[in-house]
Amino acid sequence: MQVSPPFPVFLPDIQPRNVPTALMEALQARFGPQFSSALVVREQHGRDESAFSVPPPDAVVFAQSTQDVSDAAKLAAQHKVPVIPFGVGSSLEGHLLAVQGGVSIDVSRMNQVLAIHAEDLTVTVQPGVTRSQLNAAIKSTGLFFPIDPGADATIGGMSATRASGTNAVRYGTMRENVLALEMVTASGEVIRTGTRAKKSSAGYDLTRLMVGSEGTLGILTEVTVKLYPLPESVMAATVSFNSLADAVNTTIQIIQLGVPIARCELLDANTIRMVNAHSKLTLREGAMLLMEFHGSPAGVKEQVETVQAIADEHGGQTFEWASSPEERTRLWTARHNAYFAGIQSRPGCKAITTDTCVPISHLADALLDSVLEAEQSGLTYFLVGHVGDGNFHMGYLIDPDQPQERELAETLNQQLVRRALKLGGTCTGEHGVGLHKMGFLVEETGAGAVAMMRAIKQALDPHNIMNPGNMFTL
Secondary structure, three states: OOOOOOOOOOOOOOOOOOOOHHHHHHHHHHHHHHEEOOHHHHHHOOOOOOOOOOOOOOEEEEOOOHHHHHHHHHHHHHOOOOEEEEOOOOOOOOOOOOOOOOEEEEOOOOOOEEEEEHHHOEEEEOOOOEHHHHHHHOHHHOEEOOOOOOOOOEHHHHHHOOOOOOOHHHHOOHHHHEEEEEEEOOOOOEEEEEOOOOOOOOOOOHHHHHOOOOOOOOEEEEEEEEOEEOOOEEEEEEEEEOOHHHHHHHHHHHHHOOOOOOEEEEEOHHHHHHHHHHHOOOOOOOEEEEEEEEEOHHHHHHHHHHHHHHHHHOOOEEEEEEOOHHHHHHHHHHHHOHHHHHHHOOOOOEEEEEEEEOOHHHHHHHHHHHHHHHHHHOOOEEEEEEHHHOEEEEEEEEOOOOHHHHHHHHHHHHHHHHHHHHOOOEOOOOOOOOOOOHHHHHHHHOHHHHHHHHHHHHHHOOOOOEOOOOOOOO
16 A cells, blocks of 8 residues: 655645736636736635645636636636635635646635525525525524534535534535535536435436535536524533543443434543633633534433433533523534634644544544644644544644644644544545645555546546646646
8 A cells, every 4th residue: 555655744746837928818808807916815815724835826816607617717728727716715724725826716706595495405505605604594494504614614615625514423514415516617617416306316426526526626606505404402511521531432422322412522621721711711621522412302301311421421520501592602612712722822823733533433542542642742732523423633733933843743643644544534534635635545545546536537627727736646
């Protein structure tokens, strides 16, 4: 099996292509004020939440329609110049960075909810609609869209990275919740995949191919997703533990007993300290589980009693329950502010973030050993996890001017990922491959599988203009 080098590799392969003046002039003529080559605009579209430093794209097009995306792609294809989709820039793995230069196509202005089919539990949106905008638009229907990756990401970006988040343990990921797509190919052609029907046996599953393709096969211009009825009853809870192991083992037992918990999030004591300082809270500084239960009043009561009994067996304490929306929001403040609390705990730092997902039976092995390594390294870190489905995140906080800290963080990342792979897990549970996990894709899937991915990429994008340099190199 081909493996990554034994030393940390964290610099993207920057190979800018020449962008002809003729293309710039053609884009300016077609898009007018929707086109910009100003440095400040390009720089805004040349960075995300990752720690990579990459030159910005050569130009930015602000698309307002599928036709805009198609025309921009056609012009870029004529000159064999890369195009990179851009939503809100919340990527953690460098997905939207123009490592080969080119044109950033910003779809954030494509933010219309196109069709709500409440009777079918589906909605069709443009790619720039964010998760919170979608839920606001369907609030009166009694339905909601459950995928919550933490950041208020766009539906297009969430589809492209196969995002999941806090509710995935009950409602699944974007893979299970995207029914149909409209997309623009590398040649500028507009095609549709899937339907609003709940299942189909018609041909290759192109929708699933596109969900998680990270902009390397096309640009999404419409997304149809599933909706769910708002639960009759919702209860949230937090519980603290004296040890991280007790919190993890509580989670494992909850899942193995089949409790239909909607959310099960973990923060360690280190992260709680950061959150307390950031949000002026007084949470007990120990490992904490944040949970949420959905269903009928009787069903929620049964879930709560079962989980409380399991937590008591593992030394759970300081239970706090909340049923009103305001109380639940207060309890979830710690989780939603964890990333920003971590960043602000060390002024001027950058976060090297990583995530893995393992079978639930191996969660303790993967998580506890990774925390021990981080503690022994002396590097400041934070830990959060969607532990109900075996997914957790580490953020290593480094001084960007200290290369040795960057190297140490990448060493910890490699150890964590390889541990997950050894335990039957994945190199990324929800962040995606991007630039950061490219070396691990071969380790996880095998050289033959990556060769098949490359073959698909070359067939659909023969000139390699769709977000080149991401996921794998050609």
